[in-house]
Every structure is written in structure tokens, then in C-alpha cells.
Amino acid sequence: MRAAVIHELGAADTIHVERVPVPTPGRGEVLVRVTATAVNHVDTFVRSGVYRTPISFPFVIGRDLVGTVEGLGDEVDHLQLGDAVWCTSLGHGGRQGAASAFAIVSPDRLYPVPQQVDPIELVALAHPASTAWLALFEHGALTASHTVVVEGGAGNVGACAIALALAAGAVVVATAGARSLDALRAAGAQALDYRSPRLRAELRASLPNGADLWLDTSGTLALTETVPLLAERGRVVLVAGAAREDTLRFGDLYMHDRAVDGFAISNATVDELSRAARAVGEALANGILRAPDIQRLPLERAAEAHAALEAGKVRGTRIVLVTG
Known part of the structure; x- marks a missing residue:
């Protein structure tokens, strides 16, 4: 089968599309025929070594997939051949990735594709929408009575967060560039x-x-200025800005029962990912979430896609590698 692989950590040009054997599902595993996989910033972090995670080479890149069940290992009894499924947690933690014709997935990491949802739109939104939902509701404990600030509201995660928070009945204040303000309003x-x-x-x-709740998806948040703007028991959730540093007066936190929480979807539990997947699937089916422009590329352009993402050349669109 064709797969986008690396043999060492490094730049985007370490990615090559090669022929590798089709994997065989073992006990408790599912073989998925991959239709498409999205390209995320976190994929570039894994490939380059910025985000350290167990990897065995040759390593298939990619985290998200949508496809159909092609084979079932022993003791998998709640899935059937031909089921349309998706996943958001391959390509790290010792798991091979999704950018290939076939992939092995644990059944508890597979979710059904809602009948009324376009699979390509689903995989395009899988990562940012799941990240936004987990940040808002698992880490931010958002409710309908809350006010949430979303910094980076025009980005992929930010746009999903705004839509999900508004649907939950929250008041949303968002920051973005001038050209995006009318659409957010x-x-x-x-x-x-x-x-x-x-x-x-x-x-x-x-x-x-x-x-x-104050959700920063921009990586530019200034804690010193932000924490005093929180309500009593308010919370900051950070999902970006890996190298950013700031100072903070402890009293601005503990005297008001405030908190600062860091969140990376790579650390989400299987149960958390499952809850996010259920919510994202429902939001797409109900029209709460809508996919942005999607750039569909063949698997052979995976290295080009990674390079473009790292160079900041991908804005207002999602790259999806079509494998099937």
C-alpha cells in the first residue's frame, strides 16, 4: 500500500510516499481503508521532534482519518465491515499514523460517521473541533450562564470554539484580525x-x-493582563504558545479562585476523545459546525502540505490528503 512515511525526525522533506505492507489487524484491532487524512500543526510537531512522543521507524505520519472498516481482529464485536468511521488519535503515543491507504486502529478510538455528514468535511474539522470542545467543556467547564473570551477567533480552533460556545448558550467575546470581524459578529x-x-x-x-473562561488559541496571550479580567473562579485555558513566557502575581489567582490550565489534545484520554467525537459529530449533523474551505491534495503532496503549514502559507483553509 502507499503511505507517507519518515525514517527519521526532521524537516518536511523527510516525508516520502512509499510502498509498505498492508497491516493485519490483531486481537482487538480494526483495519480501516483510509479515505482521507487532515494535515494539522501537531503533525508537523511530531514529524520534526518538537513534540516528543514514542515513534517506531519507518513512521507513517498523520493523526486524523476518515474511512471504512476493512478488517476486524478477534474480539471486535461492535463494528462491521463497511462501517464508515473516523479517528483523531493516530500518529503519536506509539501508534502509526493515518496518511496511508490502510491503517490499524483500536476500536475505542473509532467513531461512526453520521449519515448526513460529508466525510471529507468531517476529517477536515476533526482535530480543531475536538480540540475546541475539550478546551471549552472538559477543561473550561463552560455552561450557558458563562461568558467566554476566544483569542484567535478566526483560526480553525477558534472558529470552532465560537460556534460551539454560542450553541451552548454562552456569551462569546472574540479577538481576530479586522477582516474577520464582520463574519464573527x-x-x-x-x-x-x-x-x-x-x-x-x-x-x-x-x-x-x-x-x-478565557480560551487562547493564538499563542500570544499575556497572562499578566488577562487574569485580572477573569470573573471569580474564572479560568484560562491555553492551547497554543509552546515557547511563550510570562509573569503573574499569585494573588490575582488564589485570592479569586482563578486558574490557568494548559491543554494539548495529545494528552486527552480515550473517554475524553470519545465524548468530544460524539459532540462534534452532532454539531456537524445539526449545522452548528461548518467546514472552512478545504484544499484536497493527493497523498504524494504530503511533504509540500507540511512545508506550507510550517511556513504560515495556509490560512482560512484546511488541507486534506485524499488517500482513497
Whole structure:
């Protein structure tokens, strides 16, 4: 079968499409015929070694897939051949990736594709939407009575977070570039230009009772300025900014029962991923989530896709490698 693999950690040009044997599902495993896989920033982190995780070479890259069940190992009894399925947690933690014609997946990491949902749109949104849902509801404990600030509201995770939070009944204040503000306002969010010299004052005016949750998807959040804008028991959830540093007065946290929480979907449990998948599938089926523009590329352009993502050339779109 064809697979996009690396033989060592390194730059995007270490990715090569090669012929490798079709894997055989063992006990408690499922063989999936892959239709498509999305390209995420975290895939580049794994490939380059920025995110350290157990890897065996040759290593198939890619985390998310959508496809159909092709084979079943012993003791797999809740799936059938031909079932349409998707997954968000391959390609790290010792698991081979999704960028191949076939992939082996544990059944507890597979989720049914809703009948009314386009599989390509689903795999395009799988990672950012699951990340947003887990950040909001598992880590942020968001409820309908809350106000949430989403920094980086025009990005993939940010846009999903805004849609999911609004659907849950929360008040949403989002920051984004000027050209994205009208679309965010039309969606129902209060939208502020992150480049405005008055941004902090505008945020303060938009949060008369403070923010119950502050989700940073931009990687540029300033804790010193942000934490005082939280409500009592407010929480910051960070999902970006790996190299960023900041200072903070402890009193701004513990005197108000506030918290700062870091979250990477790579650390999510199987149960957490399953709950996110259920919510994302329902949100897509109900029209709460909508896929952005999708750039479909053949598997052979995987290295090009990684390079473009790392160079910041992919904006307002999602790259999906079509394998089937």
C-alpha cells in the first residue's frame, strides 16, 4: 500500500510516499481503508521532534482519518465491515499514523460517521473541533450562564470554539484580525480587533462581570493582563504558545479562585476523545459546525502540505490528503 512515511525526525522533506505492507489487524484491532487524512500543526510537531512522543521507524505520519472498516481482529464485536468511521488519535503515543491507504486502529478510538455528514468535511474539522470542545467543556467547564473570551477567533480552533460556545448558550467575546470581524459578529460573537491599541480597554468594557473562561488559541496571550479580567473562579485555558513566557502575581489567582490550565489534545484520554467525537459529530449533523474551505491534495503532496503549514502559507483553509 502507499503511505507517507519518515525514517527519521526532521524537516518536511523527510516525508516520502512509499510502498509498505498492508497491516493485519490483531486481537482487538480494526483495519480501516483510509479515505482521507487532515494535515494539522501537531503533525508537523511530531514529524520534526518538537513534540516528543514514542515513534517506531519507518513512521507513517498523520493523526486524523476518515474511512471504512476493512478488517476486524478477534474480539471486535461492535463494528462491521463497511462501517464508515473516523479517528483523531493516530500518529503519536506509539501508534502509526493515518496518511496511508490502510491503517490499524483500536476500536475505542473509532467513531461512526453520521449519515448526513460529508466525510471529507468531517476529517477536515476533526482535530480543531475536538480540540475546541475539550478546551471549552472538559477543561473550561463552560455552561450557558458563562461568558467566554476566544483569542484567535478566526483560526480553525477558534472558529470552532465560537460556534460551539454560542450553541451552548454562552456569551462569546472574540479577538481576530479586522477582516474577520464582520463574519464573527454575524455568527453572534462580540468581535474585537486584536491589533487595536485599545484592545485591553475594549475587552474590559465587554466584560462587566469578568470572563468565566478565557480560551487562547493564538499563542500570544499575556497572562499578566488577562487574569485580572477573569470573573471569580474564572479560568484560562491555553492551547497554543509552546515557547511563550510570562509573569503573574499569585494573588490575582488564589485570592479569586482563578486558574490557568494548559491543554494539548495529545494528552486527552480515550473517554475524553470519545465524548468530544460524539459532540462534534452532532454539531456537524445539526449545522452548528461548518467546514472552512478545504484544499484536497493527493497523498504524494504530503511533504509540500507540511512545508506550507510550517511556513504560515495556509490560512482560512484546511488541507486534506485524499488517500482513497
